[in-house]
């Protein structure tokens with residue numbers, strides 16, 4: 001066990017420090033807690049705080065309950081209707097007792113629902129998950145993140161041994177992209193494609209592209225965002241810039257979607273290569289939060305210089321502090337990106353500062369339908 005040795009024992013100085021010091025001492029006192037849980041007016045607060053703290057202690061168990069359901073395709077199986085536990089158990093090669101535990105846990109988490117004795121159907125959250133196949137893909141890939149987080153302190157100290165998440169995103173280990181192979185980019189590109197529909201819906205609803213002539217999607221992955229943009233704006237010419245192995249996947253995927261004639265694909269690294277010119281709108285979707293401030297400033301400057309005057313930058317990604325009640329998003333990406341090895345979740349305010357630093361003007365933060373999934377900012381060159 002390690003404890004911080006405090007040399008500075010001077011009392012708190014500001015009024016707010018004093019008030020918080022008093023509050024913390026009260027909350028940390030076992031006798032205050034006993035009193036607050038017993039007193040009828042404070043009991044609801046005590047219960048709520050206890051439940052919040054319990055959720056933090058148990059969060060990993062909740063996540064792994066969800067992971068087991070996803071791994072066993074339980075939600076897909078129950079899509080057609082409720083099933084007996086015995087049937088689910090034999091399908092999953094486990095004892096009915098073990099399956100009952102999983103189903104009980106999942107129904108306590110609203111993923112499943114009791115539908116009679118030893119019979120379960122979808123719960124409201126399990127059903128919602130089916131509407132966004134990207135969520136199940138995210139849950140599956142969490143195996144790498146949670147393996148790294150087995151020893152969170154080692155991870156934070158940079159002493160994590162396996163670094164499975166960094167290998168999952170190999171461009172975090174090789175910024176030039178020169179050593180990346182098709183195999184090494186395939187799984188993250190597939191994950192991004194699976195989760196892209198929910199992102200594209202939100203970004204394109206916040207900023208419809210119907211007024212534009214040509215969209216360049218930088219870090220565009222397999223082209224799923226472009227395909228959604230093409231459906232929204234039939235007049236739009238399309239361009240995609242990504243690392244060579246990813247660009248090759250995009251070429252195939254966009255040809256299969258019948259968009260080969262509308263799209264120009266430029267392979268390269270935005271760290272070392274120039275971006276193509278000609279677009280009047282450039283999108284960076286879930287790209288900026290992957291990179292540190294210096295790299296982001298350089299990338300944004302590069303984007304601005306290839307845009308015409310009054311060209312538009314469209315930036316979409318999860319942001320800190322954008323949604324009331326979505327503090328979990330900040331916590332999640334803070335630790336996620338640390339495990340990945342680079343990048344930061346940023347607030348809209350911080351992104352505004354970086355955009356101004358790169359020479360953009362008229363920066364606007366747009367409302368999105370589900371801010372927890374993505375925030376949107378547009379700016380003019």
Ligand SMILES: CC(C)=CCC/C(C)=C/CC/C(C)=C/C=C/C(C)=C/C=C/C=C(C)/C=C/C=C(C)/C=C/C=C(C)/C=C/CC(C)(C)O
Nearest residue numbers: 128129132135138139169286287289290336337340370373
């Ligand atoms: C029917 C009756 C009786 C009433 C109806 C009541 C009603 C209106 C209910 C609403 C139902 C409804 C519409 C539900 C909708 C639910 C939705 C939209 C849920 C969405 C959930 C999204 C989740 C859980 C998203 C999770 C995202 C994650 C974990 C993202 C991870 C992203 C990563 C790892 C990105 C990595 C990229 C990198 C490396 C950082 O660049």
Ligand SMILES: C[S@@+](CC[C@H](N)C(=O)[O-])C[C@H]1O[C@@H](n2cnc3c(N)ncnc32)[C@H](O)[C@@H]1O
Nearest residue numbers: 171192219220221242243246269270271285286
């Ligand atoms: C998190 S993914 C987002 C993909 C896509 N925009 C989406 O939202 O589905 C980041 C993308 O940036 C690309 N990328 C990372 N580093 C890059 C670089 N140096 N140059 C070009 N693309 C890069 C990755 O290959 C990947 O496709």
